[in-house]
Amino acid sequence: MKLTRRLFGGAAMAAALMTGSVAQAQDPVRIALVVKALGIGFFEAAAKGAEEAAAELGNVEVIYTGPTDTTAEGQIEVINALIAQQVDAIAVSANDTDALVPALKKAMQRGISVISWDSGVAPEGRQLHLNPSSNPLIGNMIIKLAADELPEGGKVAVLSATTTSTNQNIWIEEMNKVLGNYEGIEVVGTVYGDDLADKSYREATGLMQTYPDLDAIIAPTSVGIVAAARAVEDAGKVGEVNVTGLGLPSEMAGAIESGASKSFAIWNPIDLGYSATMLAYQLATDAAEAEPGAEIPMGRMGTLTLDENTEGAMADPFVYDESNIDEFKGIF
Amino acid sequence: MSDTSVTPRSIPDRLQSPAARLLASWELLLLVVAVAIFIANSLASPYFLNAWNLSDATFNFTEKAMIAFAMALLIISGEIDLSVASIIALASTAMGAAASVGFGTPTLVLIGLATGLACGAFNGVLVTRMGLPSIVVTIGTMSLFRGISFIVLGDGAYRDYPSDFSYFGQGYVFWVISFEFVLFAALAVAYYVLLHRTNFGRTVYAIGNNVTAAQFSGIRVERVKFILFLLTGLMSGVAAICLTSRLGSTRPSIGTGWELEVVTMVVLGGVSILGGAGSIPGVVIAAFVMGLVTFGLGLLNVPGIVMSIFIGLMLIGVIALPRVWKAWRA
Numbered sequence: 001m002k003l004t005r006r007l008f009g010g011a012a013m014a015a016a017l018m019t020g021s022v023a024q025a026q027d028p029v030r031i032a033l034v035v036k037a038l039g040i041g042f043f044e045a046a047a048k049g050a051e052e053a054a055a056e057l058g059n060v061e062v063i064y065t066g067p068t069d070t071t072a073e074g075q076i077e078v079i080n081a082l083i084a085q086q087v088d089a090i091a092v093s094a095n096d097t098d099a100l101v102p103a104l105k106k107a108m109q110r111g112i113s114v115i116s117w118d119s120g121v122a123p124e125g126r127q128l129h130l131n132p133s134s135n136p137l138i139g140n141m142i143i144k145l146a147a148d149e150l151p152e153g154g155k156v157a158v159l160s161a162t163t164t165s166t167n168q169n170i171w172i173e174e175m176n177k178v179l180g181n182y183e184g185i186e187v188v189g190t191v192y193g194d195d196l197a198d199k200s201y202r203e204a205t206g207l208m209q210t211y212p213d214l215d216a217i218i219a220p221t222s223v224g225i226v227a228a229a230r231a232v233e234d235a236g237k238v239g240e241v242n243v244t245g246l247g248l249p250s251e252m253a254g255a256i257e258s259g260a261s262k263s264f265a266i267w268n269p270i271d272l273g274y275s276a277t278m279l280a281y282q283l284a285t286d287a288a289e290a291e292p293g294a295e296i297p298m299g300r301m302g303t304l305t306l307d308e309n310t311e312g313a314m315a316d317p318f319v320y321d322e323s324n325i326d327e328f329k330g331i332f
Numbered sequence: 333m334s335d336t337s338v339t340p341r342s343i344p345d346r347l348q349s350p351a352a353r354l355l356a357s358w359e360l361l362l363l364v365v366a367v368a369i370f371i372a373n374s375l376a377s378p379y380f381l382n383a384w385n386l387s388d389a390t391f392n393f394t395e396k397a398m399i400a401f402a403m404a405l406l407i408i409s410g411e412i413d414l415s416v417a418s419i420i421a422l423a424s425t426a427m428g429a430a431a432s433v434g435f436g437t438p439t440l441v442l443i444g445l446a447t448g449l450a451c452g453a454f455n456g457v458l459v460t461r462m463g464l465p466s467i468v469v470t471i472g473t474m475s476l477f478r479g480i481s482f483i484v485l486g487d488g489a490y491r492d493y494p495s496d497f498s499y500f501g502q503g504y505v506f507w508v509i510s511f512e513f514v515l516f517a518a519l520a521v522a523y524y525v526l527l528h529r530t531n532f533g534r535t536v537y538a539i540g541n542n543v544t545a546a547q548f549s550g551i552r553v554e555r556v557k558f559i560l561f562l563l564t565g566l567m568s569g570v571a572a573i574c575l576t577s578r579l580g581s582t583r584p585s586i587g588t589g590w591e592l593e594v595v596t597m598v599v600l601g602g603v604s605i606l607g608g609a610g611s612i613p614g615v616v617i618a619a620f621v622m623g624l625v626t627f628g629l630g631l632l633n634v635p636g637i638v639m640s641i642f643i644g645l646m647l648i649g650v651i652a653l654p655r656v657w658k659a660w661r662a
């Protein structure tokens with residue numbers, strides 16, 4: 001279906017070029033990528049991914065837009081303007097789960113396909129939501145990153161955010177579920193840095209003192225991972241203790257350079273923008289239906305499987321190491 | 333000849349014929365700007381001249397304009413209220429809390445209005461009874477009111493509003509004419525009458541031009557100012573009802589940054605920031621200008637930051653123009 005559409009589109013375009021007339025079928029599919037606010041590196045990178053998807057699909061025009069500040073009211077003004085332009089699809093990273101619902105419902109009533117990505121919209125305000133990853137994938141990734149550097153096995157400790165941080169607790173729980181797959185890896189303890197730089201630093205230092213033969217610290221928090229890397233550098237244990245987990249390339253570039261961290265993971269915004277555009281195209285061209293259990297192709301990123309809330313996870317968190325950190329540290 | 337109508341500290345009078353005054357007025361200049369923007373938008377985007385799209389565009393300014401009417405009176409009297417956006421947040425939070433325990437729409441509306449009035453009264457007491465400068469007081473209450481919403485809601489949200497509550501922000505009275513637009517028009521007329529056709533309106537100008545003279549003329553200055561703070565609070569409550577209804581939910585960040593947009597609208601409308609001069613028709617046209625500009629640029633997918641630059645330049649332009657004009661004539 002998709003193929004025939006594309007073939008037909010190509011043929012129509014050729015015909016239009018020859019006769020000089022404008023045929024209905026060659027109107028590009030206009031997909032609006034609405035972000036939380038313009039001027040944020042993460043979203044600029046997502047827009048790059050969207051352009052990549054558009055080039056691959058052909059006959060797609062990406063409208064990259066968003067408010068100046070991260071407000072729901074600003075996003076609603078943007079969405080109203082997009083509805084007025086009769087775009088074919090809106091893919092939004094929402095500033096507010098609920099406040100966008102009435103505006104997006106209106107968009108859907110007027111025949112516009114609506115998806116959310118990165119930061120979701122309540123189910124009644126969108127057709128599907130694209131999560132960058134899923135809890136099981138993240139839980140597996142953080143232990144895998146530590147284990148990959150320890151082929152002989154070893155002792156690892158976890159530096160988390162607060163004891164009540166929902167996300168971190170779920171990821172650690174998921175990590176423990178798959179621990180058995182990594183032979184010889186022993187998790188010796190979990191400490192909490194409360195997502196404060198100084199407390200995380202002290203807790204990481206404490207871990208190295210309590211377990212002198214510690215091989216890795218896993219910090220599934222962007223604050224903790226930077227603090228732990230600093231602690232390892234200051235303790236002179238670079239090369240002995242590897243810091244890994246979830247972090248931002250811009251903040252972790254130094255740790256990768258010093259060797260305190262061999263690798264870490266986080267979503268790749270380029271892939272995210274690419275996938276969101278692919279999915280929006282599929283819905284806008286009626287090539288796919290957003291319903292629980294549906295499997296929707298998204299180009300080089302494989303397929304998205306929707307759960308009962310019509311949400312899906314894109315992929316494993318993306319791994320950053322010395323081979324790609326320079327490319328991404330300027331992005332986010 | 334036209335100089336008196338634009339200098340800040342002159343009391344408008346009837347020395348010229350109404351027609352001559354109209355020709356030289358700020359309102360006419362703004363109207364020309366508005367029409368020019370309308371025509372430019374129609375030419376630039378094929379989607380602009382569409383009844384439903386224009387109707388959607390009105391939502392960009394109706395709520396802010398409701399506050400701007402009361403704010404215009406307050407600024408003409410020489411005071412200002414920077415807490416209006418935070419009053420929206422607090423009123424919306426109060427309504428959300430009431431809705432979550434099952435109160436119906438009429439009660440919610442009353443709660444929204446009452447919260448607005450209470451906040452306005454709080455500002456008014458601090459300014460008129462304790463003699464504190466309004467800019468300082470309302471910068472304080474700006475943090476205070478929104479702070480309370482943040483304490484109540486944290487990163488949560490209220491979203492269980494009754495379904496008929498959505499009428500205020502999403503309902504249509506007739507075809508494309510939304511309830512909000514009708515309310516905006518009705519309030520525009522009400523504030524026009526209040527400012528330009530009543531004794532109360534004259535006292536507002538008198539206070540703004542010379543507060544000492546006003547006091548010696550027997551005007552109860554503090555009382556008038558207190559009423560203006562009450563009105564501004566009340567209108568923030570009205571805007572809170574409309575905005576909450578339009579969003580269908582409440583978060584403490586609701587309406588962030590609106591105080592400056594409201595003040596921009598008022599100043600663009602020709603109200604002197606020093607007090608004493610300005611008119612409601614000017615504010616109405618300024619509301620349309622801002623709404624048309626943001627919607628028109630939005631249709632062309634112009635990034636928001638460029639829109640802000642455009643609004644800023646427009647503001648400086650319309651303020652500087654009469655002065656340049658005056659200097660050129662002299």
